[in-house]
Amino acid sequence: MSSFLEIVELVNGDIVLQRADGDGEALMTIRFSDESKDYMPNGRLEVAKAMIHAGIEAASEMQFVRSEIDDDEMEVDSTRVLH
Numbered sequence: 001m002s003s004f005l006e007i008v009e010l011v012n013g014d015i016v017l018q019r020a021d022g023d024g025e026a027l028m029t030i031r032f033s034d035e036s037k038d039y040m041p042n043g044r045l046e047v048a049k050a051m052i053h054a055g056i057e058a059a060s061e062m063q064f065v066r067s068e069i070d071d072d073e074m075e076v077d078s079t080r081v082l083h
Contacts, residue, residue, distance in 0.1 A: 007049060013037065015048040028052065 016026035
């Protein structure tokens with residue numbers, strides 16, 4: 001399985017995030033409405049890249065917060081005495 005990802009615009013206009021080797025289904029699909037396609041005929045790929053980037057940053061931040069919470073819980077658990 002490839003660790004590299006790529007953003008691809010499909011023939012139907014959908015933009016997908018997928019593994020670079022093409023294995024498996026798309027990890028994410030972005031579909032713009034016809035109205036939005038008319039509004040930004042040449043900017044969809046850039047908007048999709050920004051959306052994907054923001055999503056990856058948000059997921060990373062959520063993972064960081066979750067690991068901090070887990071660390072705090074472990075500190076509390078290590079000080080408990082069970083009788």
